Amino acid sequence: MLLNEFLFLGAALFCIGVYGVLARKNGVLVLMSVELILNAVNVNLIAFGAFIHTVAGQVFALFVIAIAAAEVGVGLAIVLLIYRNKKSIDVTEMDLMRG
Amino acid sequence: MIAQNVAFGIIAAAMIISAIRVVTAKNLVRAALYLVVVLAGVAAQYILLAAEFTAVVQVLIYIGAIVVLFLFGIMLTRAPIGEESDLYNDQRGLAAVVALVLLGVLVYTLNDAFHRTHIRFAGGPQLTRQVGDAIFSTYLLPFEVVSVVLLAALVGAIVIARRD
Numbered sequence: 001m002l003l004n005e006f007l008f009l010g011a012a013l014f015c016i017g018v019y020g021v022l023a024r025k026n027g028v029l030v031l032m033s034v035e036l037i038l039n040a041v042n043v044n045l046i047a048f049g050a051f052i053h054t055v056a057g058q059v060f061a062l063f064v065i066a067i068a069a070a071e072v073g074v075g076l077a078i079v080l081l082i083y084r085n086k087k088s089i090d091v092t093e094m095d096l097m098r099g
Numbered sequence: 100m101i102a103q104n105v106a107f108g109i110i111a112a113a114m115i116i117s118a119i120r121v122v123t124a125k126n127l128v129r130a131a132l133y134l135v136v137v138l139a140g141v142a143a144q145y146i147l148l149a150a151e152f153t154a155v156v157q158v159l160i161y162i163g164a165i166v167v168l169f170l171f172g173i174m175l176t177r178a179p180i181g182e183e184s185d186l187y188n189d190q191r192g193l194a195a196v197v198a199l200v201l202l203g204v205l206v207y208t209l210n211d212a213f214h215r216t217h218i219r220f221a222g223g224p225q226l227t228r229q230v231g232d233a234i235f236s237t238y239l240l241p242f243e244v245v246s247v248v249l250l251a252a253l254v255g256a257i258v259i260a261r262r263d
């Protein structure tokens with residue numbers, strides 16, 4: 001298998017995730033697009049781990065999965081708190097700190 | 100080698116289509132379910148790359164916990180379960196341009212660097228035993244730090260989201 005196949009797949013997922021983060025209005029959907037980005041990075045890590053015959057690719061991917069789980073937990077807690085205070089999770093309406 | 104390439108092609112096509120549907124679906128719950136397809140496809144790619152432990156961990160943690168968290172978040176923020184016509188902000192065009200330019204740069208660089216580079220698999224899959232040995236010997240400090248990060252995230256999420 002070509003190494004480039006997996007790297008292109010990672011790049012495509014990354015760019016779709018970037019589009020989702022920039023274009024979506026709902027806070028939960030922005031977090032989902034961040035998960036797409038993290039999965040793209042994981043595919044890259046494991047592809048290179050298989051290419052260089054090292055187990056470090058899998059180890060780093062496991063760390064990324066753990067950090068992603070922590071980030072989704074805290075991110076959703078923040079979204080819940082924002083919803084509780086403002087009754088909306090529209091990211092275009094979060095402009096309290098705008099001058 | 101042909102069967103692996105065909106399998107890769109089918110799974111990658113399903114993943115790309117589902118990822119595009121995640122970022123363009125009008126229904127929030129459908130976006131979460133398309134994300135499940137993407138995550139399952141990623142686990143299948145890990146198996147193609149002989150990383151079996153990470154594939155199982157991916158299914159368990161990403162699909163089993165994180166997507167469930169997303170569905171809870173959608174439920175608790177009273178998002179409309181049906182159609183919602185207003186899911187984009189007004190930066191769609193610029194976002195699409197940025198994403199396409201980034202994709203072009205990445206594809207050009209990758210093609211330039213790794214053109215015709217094959218992955219040769221040395222023996223069987225990378226065993227869980229090797230991954231465990233590496234985590235608890237070479238990468239012990241990051242492992243402990245990740246444990247503390249998970250504890251901090253747990254405490255922080257509860258403190259942020261509790262009602263008092």
